[in-house]
Amino acid sequence: KQEVTQIPAALSVPEGENLVLNCSFTDSAIYNLQWFRQDPGKGLTSLLLIQSSQREQTSGRLNASLDKSSGRSTLYIAASQPGDSATYLCAVTTDSWGKLQFGAGTQVVVTP
Amino acid sequence: ETGVTQTPRHLVMGMTNKKSLKCEQHLGHNAMYWYKQSAKKPLELMFVYSLEERVENNSVPSRFSPECPNSSHLFLHLHTLQPEDSALYLCASSPDDVNTGELFFGEGSRLTVL
Numbered sequence: 001k002q003e004v005t006q007i008p009a010a011l012s013v014p015e016g017e018n019l020v021l022n023c024s025f026t027d028s029a030i031y032n033l034q035w036f037r038q039d040p041g042k043g044l045t046s047l048l049l050i051q052s053s054q055r056e057q058t059s060g061r062l063n064a065s066l067d068k069s070s071g072r073s074t075l076y077i078a079a080s081q082p083g084d085s086a087t088y089l090c091a092v093t094t095d096s097w098g099k100l101q102f103g104a105g106t107q108v109v110v111t112p
Numbered sequence: 113e114t115g116v117t118q119t120p121r122h123l124v125m126g127m128t129n130k131k132s133l134k135c136e137q138h139l140g141h142n143a144m145y146w147y148k149q150s151a152k153k154p155l156e157l158m159f160v161y162s163l164e165e166r167v168e169n170n171s172v173p174s175r176f177s178p179e180c181p182n183s184s185h186l187f188l189h190l191h192t193l194q195p196e197d198s199a200l201y202l203c204a205s206s207p208d209d210v211n212t213g214e215l216f217f218g219e220g221s222r223l224t225v226l
Contacts, residue, residue, distance in 0.1 A: 004154070034214060043118075043202055044217040089155070099168060100147075100215060102155040 002027045002094050006103035014111050019077035021106045023090035028068050031093040034100070035064050035075050038087045047088075048075070080110045115139040118203050118218035125193065126226050133188040133221045135203030142207070144186040145215070146178060149200040161186060193225045 003026045013019060023033070032051045036044040048057045048064045050073070056065045061078040077084055087107045091100040116137045125131050137144065146158040160168035161180040175197070177189040186203055200222050204215045 036217075041200075041220075041222065043116075043219040044204075044215075046214050046216060049214045091155075099157055099160065100155070104152075104154045 002030075002092065002101045004090060004092060004101050004103040006088075006090060006106050008106060009104065010107040010109075012109040012111065013080055015080060015082060017080055019075075019080050019084065019108060019110075021075040021077075021088050021090075021108070023073040023075070023103055025071045025073075025092050025101070027094070028071055029094075030068065031096070033064075033066055033073050033090060033092050035062075035073075036089045036091065038089060038105070040087075044089065080108075082110050082112050084108060084110050116203055116205055116216050116218035118201075118221050120221060121219065122222045122224075124224045124226065125190070127193060127195070129193075130189070130191040132190065133201055133203075133223075135186040135188075135218055137184055137186075137203075137205040137216070139205055139207075139216060141205035141216070142183050143205060144180060144183070145204040145206075146186065146188050147202040147204060147217075149202060149220070151199075155202070158188075190223070193223075195225050198223055198225045 005024045007022050034049050035047045038044050050057045050066045063076045066073045087105040089105045091102040094101050119134045143162045145160050147155045149155045157170045158172045159178045164180045175192050179187040200220045202220045203218045206215045
């Protein structure tokens with residue numbers, strides 16, 4: 001059974017520092033991996049999608065890497081801002097119907 | 113605005129009530145999903161529909177009944193729920209190619225069962 005773990009569970013950094021969020025999964029047979037952002041009481045916003053054949057994806061200040069063989073992904077957020085405060089979730093697609101297995105998330109607080 | 117709209121955003125119901133959650137997607141996607149997010153737990157997949165056919169039912173109790181009348185609409189009918197069913201229910205959609213497509217989520221329906 002696929003298990004997804006995110007470490008740390010919570011993270012607080014001063015504005016301007018780079019953020020590093022980790023995600024690990026136990027079964028490397030995945031179709032893709034997605035990083036999401038969730039604000040309190042809101043739905044999920046897709047940040048980056050990495051296909052299983054890719055090593056990384058970039059969007060603005062965000063960069064996500066994928067090492068499928070070791071079951072790891074890392075989300076980097078450069079020059080953090082208070083508006084980056086949210087919970088960040090990673091999820092892997094485990095079957096052809098797009099079933100996502102989610103981690104529990106990393107709650108990020110960026111202090112001014 | 114993600115292109116996936118959920119109503120109502122908040123719902124309070126008693127254990128004997130019957131209510132429904134509605135999801136509508138304006139993205140032309142063919143696959144739609146219901147996820148449940150409980151406090152302190154990872155999101156759990158409940159149902160998957162592809163081209164209006166149910167393709168996944170993740171061992172969900174029968175007090176939750178999904179309906180997908182067309183590829184743009186998805187409902188979750190609720191009856192005789194339990195207090196532990198209180199959670200955020202999230203709808204999502206994805207393009208034809210579920211192997212590679214992103215999931216787009218709605219804002220969720222916050223359900224409280226008294």
